[in-house]
Amino acid sequence: MDSRRLRYLLELARLGSMRAVADALGTTTSTVSQQIAVLGRETGAVLVEPEGRRVRLTPAGRRLAAHAVTILAAIEAAQADLDPGADPAGTVRVSGFATAIRRSLLPVAASLGESHPNVRLIMYEHEPAEALALLAGNDVDLALTYDYNLAPAVFDTGLAVTPLWSTPWGLAVPAGPRAPRDGDTPAVFRAFRRYDWIGNSRNPADERVVRTLSSMAGFEPRLTHEADSLDLVEELILAGFGVGLLPADRPARPGIRLLHLSGPEVRLRAYAVTRHGRSTWPPVTLLLHLLTGRLLE
Known part of the structure; x- marks a missing residue:
């Protein structure tokens, strides 16, 4: 069905005559009659019947007019929802x-x-x-x-x-007197070349960064553990299971030192x-x- 023809039928149900519908919609009585006749052929139902010199809706026409209220309201709602200038909803x-x-x-x-x-x-x-x-x-x-x-x-x-x-990331290591100072990234990585390394269990990008920087430092990292939770990465470091990358804007737990990296910087x-x-x-x-x-x- 053409939804525009539903409008003619709905207005006929509301106003009662094709002349009134034509006046309300700014068209001719002939156009109203033709559009409702086409709608009847599209639906396969008789929608109007003669009543003296006028017409009235058949039971099928009244049922379709009732549906037209919901259909046309839904179309208007969809148009408003998709209008870039509409209030978001x-x-x-x-x-x-x-x-x-x-x-x-x-x-x-x-x-x-x-x-x-x-x-x-x-x-x-x-x-x-x-x-x-x-x-x-x-x-x-x-x-x-x-x-x-x-x-x-x-x-x-x-x-x-x-x-x-974006935010910088650093290398989280166990705190202690043997931890190196912040500084040149390859030098920091090289200091922990004998440690196990902790990667991300759900995103390989973390491992790519570790392998890239380890390559610059001249060694192959031993990526042994994987964790998605930053809290769990910290707990693994505190338990002595390795070192790993953590965001620099995250307060480090007692017992963990976060080494800032530069040359190159690591930035999420x-x-x-x-x-x-x-x-x-x-x-x-x-x-x-x-x-x-x-x-x-």
Whole structure:
């Protein structure tokens, strides 16, 4: 059915005559009659019947008019929802790594509920590859991902990528008098060449960074343990199971020393990623604005 013809039928049910419908819609009586006749052929039902010099809706016509109320309202709602200038409304599904959810998304979510109550967030914790797979499968609308300057991500051309923030990482080692000073990255790595190393169980980028820097220091790292939780990485270091990378802006636990790295620096870079078509949907546009606007606060 052509939804525009439903409008003629609905107005006939409301106004009672084709002349009144024509006046209300700015057309002719002949056009109203033709459009309702075509609608009857499209539905395979008789929608109107003569009543003296006028017409009235048949039982089938009344049922279709009742459906037309819901159908036309849904179409109008969809048009308003997709209008870039409309007030954002809808559910935005976000998948992201834990730090980005805590640092970027949760503060935005708190204010979003007050400023835009018609926008609802659903959050999932995933590492970048998992989040991007969900995005590709249309299971989420926005992915919060990261890479490292020494292990840059390659994004699909169909994705819109917005940089959010970055933070330096250092080498977390057991505290003690034998720990070297901060400084040249290869020299720092070389000092721990005989240690076991702790990688990330869900993202190979951490291992790529460790192997790249170890190669610069002239040795092959013994990557023995894997953990996704930063807390667990710290516990493994405290228990004497090795050394690993941790963010420099994270307070180190007693018993752990975080060695700052320079030449080259290790920097994690966070991104908000969505599909190009989805980035113009008002709720996603709003969320991207809020996520990037926090950089200006």
